[in-house]
Amino acid sequence: MWGVSYWVFPVVSGLCWLGMLLGLLIHWAVDGKPHYPWMESGQNIAYISDVGATNLKPLFIAGSAVTTVFLDLSFLSERWLRHRGRLAKNLTRTEKVLSTLSIAFAIIGTCGLVLLSIFDTAHYPRVHDVMLLLFIAGYIISAIFICWEYQRLGIHFRQHRILRASFWIKLSFIILEACLAIAFAVTNFRHARNAAAVLEWTIAFIFTFYVFSFFIDLLPAVHTKHSNRKFGSSSGETEMQMEQNDDMAQANQGQARAHDAGYGRNTAETDRTLASNNYRTVNGVKYDMQQLPASSNF
Known part of the structure; x- marks a missing residue:
C-alpha cells in the first residue's frame, strides 16, 4: 500500500493546475469564444491570461498559487528525503548544489506565475509579459539543474531504474518546452497571436506532465519510512533494490x-x-x- 506520503504534493499540484486550465478553457469555449477588449484585432483564440483577466481572475490566482506552492513543497520534500536517506542520497557537493539551484529557480518560477496572474494582461500588459518570461525561464532552468542532478545520481545508483526514468522524462520536458517557448516568442514577436495562443495553451498543458513526474521521484519514500529500510542501510532494501x-x-x-x-x-x-x-x-x-x-x- 502506498499510503499518504510526500507523493501527494505533486499530485495535488498537477490536478490543481490541470483543473484550472480546463476551467478557463471550457469557460471561454462555452461563453461563445468571445473577443475580449484587450485582445488584438484579428485574434480569435484567447491566451490563458486573456481568460484569466475576466471574472475568472480569482480562479487564475488561486490555481496558480496552489499549484506552485505544492510544487515547491515537492522540491523541498525531495531535498529533505535525500538528506535523510529515504531517497537516493546526494553523495557529492555538486549534487547538493544542483539540487539547491533547482529549488531556487523553481521559487523564481513560482513568483513569476503568481505575479503574472495578479498583474493581468488587461491592466498591466508589460509587467504581465515580464512575469510570464520569469515563470517559463525559471522552471525550465530549474528542470535543467534537477535533470543534471539526476544524471549524476544515476552514476552512483545505477540499480535504481526510477532515477533513469525520471531523468529521461525531465530531459524530454526541457527539450520540448524550450522548443515551444522559442516558437511562442517568435510568433508573439511577429504578432501571430492565434498561433502564439495555441502554443501557450500547449506549453501549459505539457507543464502538467512535468509536475506529475515528481510523483515518480517521491514514491520510493513510501518504502523507506523505517530506519532499517533507508538508502544506504545494510539491512534495508527499497522495492527497486529488491527487484x-x-x-x-x-x-x-x-x-x-x-x-x-x-x-x-x-x-x-x-x-x-x-x-x-x-x-x-x-x-x-x-x-x-x-x-x-x-x-x-x-
Whole structure:
C-alpha cells in the first residue's frame, strides 16, 4: 500500500493546475469564444491570461498559487528525503548544489506565475509579459539543474531504474518546452497571436506532465519510512533494490545450475578415466591394478 506520503504534493499540484486550465478553457469555449477588449484585432483564440483577466481572475490566482506552492513543497520534500536517506542520497557537493539551484529557480518560477496572474494582461500588459518570461525561464532552468542532478545520481545508483526514468522524462520536458517557448516568442514577436495562443495553451498543458513526474521521484519514500529500510542501510532494501536483487539472484541460480551440470559431467568423465586407469595389460593379459602380481624385482 502506498499510503499518504510526500507523493501527494505533486499530485495535488498537477490536478490543481490541470483543473484550472480546463476551467478557463471550457469557460471561454462555452461563453461563445468571445473577443475580449484587450485582445488584438484579428485574434480569435484567447491566451490563458486573456481568460484569466475576466471574472475568472480569482480562479487564475488561486490555481496558480496552489499549484506552485505544492510544487515547491515537492522540491523541498525531495531535498529533505535525500538528506535523510529515504531517497537516493546526494553523495557529492555538486549534487547538493544542483539540487539547491533547482529549488531556487523553481521559487523564481513560482513568483513569476503568481505575479503574472495578479498583474493581468488587461491592466498591466508589460509587467504581465515580464512575469510570464520569469515563470517559463525559471522552471525550465530549474528542470535543467534537477535533470543534471539526476544524471549524476544515476552514476552512483545505477540499480535504481526510477532515477533513469525520471531523468529521461525531465530531459524530454526541457527539450520540448524550450522548443515551444522559442516558437511562442517568435510568433508573439511577429504578432501571430492565434498561433502564439495555441502554443501557450500547449506549453501549459505539457507543464502538467512535468509536475506529475515528481510523483515518480517521491514514491520510493513510501518504502523507506523505517530506519532499517533507508538508502544506504545494510539491512534495508527499497522495492527497486529488491527487484534488482531478485533478477541477480535468478541469474546466479542459473549460473549455479549450469556449473553444477558441468561439474557433474566432469566428475563422470573423471570417474571413467580413473576406472580405466585401474587396469593394466601385462604380457597381453589385462589385470586389475589391485590384483596385479608383484614385480619380480622384489
